[in-house]
Amino acid sequence: MSVPPRRFVLNLPSLSVSLRVLFTGFLVVIGLGIAMSGVQVLLTHGMADGKLGVSRDDIVFSYYGNRSDSRMAAKLAGTMKDKASTADKARIIRWIESDSPPQEWTSEVQAVFAANCVHCHGTIPGLADFRTYEGVTAYTEIDKGVTIDALTRVSHIHLFGIAFISFFVCIIFSMSVGLPTWLKATAIGLPFLFQLVDITSWWLTKWYPGFAYGTLVCGFSYSISSAFMILTSLYQMWVMPWRGRTSLENTWTELPPVGGGG
Numbered sequence: 001m002s003v004p005p006r007r008f009v010l011n012l013p014s015l016s017v018s019l020r021v022l023f024t025g026f027l028v029v030i031g032l033g034i035a036m037s038g039v040q041v042l043l044t045h046g047m048a049d050g051k052l053g054v055s056r057d058d059i060v061f062s063y064y065g066n067r068s069d070s071r072m073a074a075k076l077a078g079t080m081k082d083k084a085s086t087a088d089k090a091r092i093i094r095w096i097e098s099d100s101p102p103q104e105w106t107s108e109v110q111a112v113f114a115a116n117c118v119h120c121h122g123t124i125p126g127l128a129d130f131r132t133y134e135g136v137t138a139y140t141e142i143d144k145g146v147t148i149d150a151l152t153r154v155s156h157i158h159l160f161g162i163a164f165i166s167f168f169v170c171i172i173f174s175m176s177v178g179l180p181t182w183l184k185a186t187a188i189g190l191p192f193l194f195q196l197v198d199i200t201s202w203w204l205t206k207w208y209p210g211f212a213y214g215t216l217v218c219g220f221s222y223s224i225s226s227a228f229m230i231l232t233s234l235y236q237m238w239v240m241p242w243r244g245r246t247s248l249e250n251t252w253t254e255l256p257p258v259g260g261g262g
């Protein structure tokens with residue numbers, strides 16, 4: 001007489017109350033956390049281009065930087081426009097864009113400033129002093145976005161932290177019933193894929209601004225897929241059992257159990 005092998009059955013609607021409370025507490029706190037990080041992204045990156053809302057430019061300014069702009073270049077196109085000839089202004093701009101090398105300062109650029117600027121900047125008290133290299137470079141710094149250091153730090157924190165969060169959200173969701181296997185498998189796999197593509201795009205955006213779209217799309221998709229899993233799990237734990245025992249028993253006892261087919 002052989003006994004058919006029993007499969008390990010755990011499904012959300014029939015969990016004990018204590019497990020449901022545990023899972024619910026976790027999902028609610030994590031859901032809030034994801035919402036908060038959305039708000040945080042809006043406030044930090046979202047304002048990077050000066051406008052509320054995360055756009056491609058925000059991501060570009062945060063990771064790649066705003067390389068066309070230094071205080072000096074902005075002034076030379078603005079209120080200081082008439083203070084030097086076009087050729088001299090172009091010389092200064094080229095020097096700034098090549099990262100203000102000190103050799104070129106001594107060989108050429110200092111003379112340009114001496115001829116055009118220091119009769120005010122260096123003479124009039126209270127004005128920026130452009131007689132020295134240090135005085136000038138205080139205004140020529142270009143914004144190169146996030147540093148490799150910061151990027152490495154944030155990447156590893158994100159990889160570890162988010163993998164943990166995704167793991168627990170997904171394992172709870174894997175106990176849901178009544179969903180086609182492909183849908184469950186896709187929903188569980190996607191957050192990990194989004195996370196990898198997201199972090200890869202941060203790094204690529206540092207050099208190629210076009211990859212900012214990867215970060216935008218992934219961040220958004222991650223939130224959507226997490227919200228789907230969290231809401232489905234909460235629904236199945238609390239609403240499904242309450243909607244009627246009889247019909248439910250028929251529904252989920254016939255379904256393949258978790259860990260196996262589902």
Ligand code: HEC
Pocket residue numbers: 071072075076079080083084113116117118119120121127128139
């Ligand atoms: C006739 C005097 C005069 C000359 C010449 C002059 N500037 Fe100025 N500059 C000013 C004054 C006044 C200000 C402050 C008002 C303003 O920001 O427009 C200023 C401000 C600046 C600032 C902003 C400094 C800050 O604190 O943010 C920069 C950068 C600058 N000048 C660059 C230059 C450069 C480069 C040249 C030479 C090509 C030059 N200026 C020539 C009078 C001058």
